[in-house]
Amino acid sequence: MTRLVLVGAPIAVVVSVLFSSGDAEPPQLVPQAAGPARTSQAPQPEAAEEAEENAAAIDALPPGLAAPRMKEIASRLVASADASTLDWRSQYGAIEDLGDGNGYTAGIIGFCSGTNDMLQLVEAYTGKHPDNPLARYLPALRAVDGSDSHEGLDPGFTAAWRKAAEDEAFRTAQDETRDRLYFEPAVRLAKMDGLGTLGQFIYYDAMVLHGPGVEENGFYGIRDAAMASADTAAEGGDEREYLDTFLDESRSVILARTVQRDTSRIDTAQRVFLRAGNLTLDTPLEWRVYGESFRIP
Template identity: 65%
Template structure:
C-alpha cells in the first residue's frame, strides 16, 4: 500500500511539475527576435536614425550627415564610407544585374573608407531613392540589416544572458558603432563593460551590467563625435533601464534629439 501510495503521489507530483513548467514556459518573456519585439526595435532605431517611427519609410533615405562616413542611407544607416553600403549593392547586383545602382559600383569601391562623393554625385542619391521603390531592394536591405547587425547582436546578447532590453541595447550599439573590436566599436565597448560588471551569464546582475554597458557606450559616442547628442542612450535606453523594463514591454515612451516618441 505504501509503495502504491508513493507511486500515486509521485505521479501527482510529476504532473504538477509538468503543469508548472508549461505555465512557466508559456509566460516566458519573448526575446528581441520575436516579431512584435523586432518591430518595436526597428521603430526605436528609426527614431534615432531617421526621425520617424515608420522605419519602412526609410528605405529610400539618403544624405550626408557630416559625420565623416559619406552618404548614410536606408533603413539602418548603411554608409558609403563604412563598407556595408558597398557590400549591400554588390550582393544586390549579384542577384539583380543591371539594377539602377550597379553602375556606381566602381565609384563605391573607390570611396569606401572615406567621406568622398567622387563618382557618386550628382546621380547616386536619385538612383538610391528610385531603387528603394523596388521590393527586391527593400528585401535586400532587410537581409543585410539582419546579417550584419540584428542577428549578431541578438546572438551575443543571448550568450550573455540578456533579456529583450539588453538585446536591443546591443543591437542599437552595433548599428551606431559597427562590429569590430576597436575601443569605439561594439566588441570593444562590450569588452570594457565586462571589465566593469559581470554579465548575467557570468553571474552578474543584469541591470548593473547594462548600466555599465551604457556608461561605456556613452563614452565611446563622445570619443567618436565630441559634442554629439547622446539621446539614444540618455533619454531612451537609460530610461527603459531605469524603469526596470527588461522585457522591453510596450507602452514605451522616450525622447530622441528633443522629440518625444511613443509606442503603445
C-alpha cells in the same frame, strides 16, 4: 575574455500583444543621425566566433528581440534615434551626406558609402538583380570604400538610390543586409551574455550606432570595457548593473566624438527602460530623443 554559460541563462520570454494602429508617423526621408565608421572588413572578434560556434544552442533559446513583434519595436526605436520617426519603412530611399566622414548615409539602418556595409548591400542586390539603377556605381563604391569621397558617385547616385528603393527587391536586400551584419550578430551575442529582450536591443542599437569594430569605439570594444567592470548575467552578474555599465561605456564613446555627440538615445530612452526594470521591453514604451517624444502603445 569571453565566457559562455547558456544553461539557465536568464533570457526573457516575450509576451505577445498586438500593435495599436494609431501610432504611425508621417514619412521623413532624410536620416538625422548615424554612427561612426562601421567597416565589416575588420577581423572577426573572438566573441562573434564563439556565438557562431554555439549558434544552435543560442537559437534554441526564447526568441526575445527576434520575435516578429519585438523586432518591429526595435526597428521603431532605432528609427526614432536615426531619423526622428517611428515609420522606419519610410527610410529605404533616404540618402544624404551627414558630414561625419562616412560619405553617403542611406537606407533603413544608415548604410554608408565609406564603411563597407553599403558596398555589401549593393553587391548583394546586384548579384540577384544585375539590371538595377545602382549597378553602374559599384566600381565607384569599391573605390570610395573607407573614405568620405563622392568620386564617381555624383551627381547621379542619390537619384539612383531613391529609384532603387521603389523596388521591393532592394527593400528586401536592405532588410537582409541589416539582419546579417547587425541584428542577428547583436541578438545572438546578447543571448550568449544571458541578456533579456532589453539587453538584446541595447546591443543591437550599439552595433548599429558604433559599428562591429574591435577598437575601443566599436561595439566589441565597448562590450570588452563593460565586461572589465561588471559581470554579464551569463557570468553570474546582475543584468541591470551590467547593462548600466555597458550604457556608460557606449555613452562615453558618443561624447568622445567630434560630431553627433547627442546621448539622448541612451539618457532618455534606453536608460529610462532600464531604470524602470523593463528588461523584457514590454509596451507601452515612452521615450524622448533629441527633445522629441515617442510612444509605442
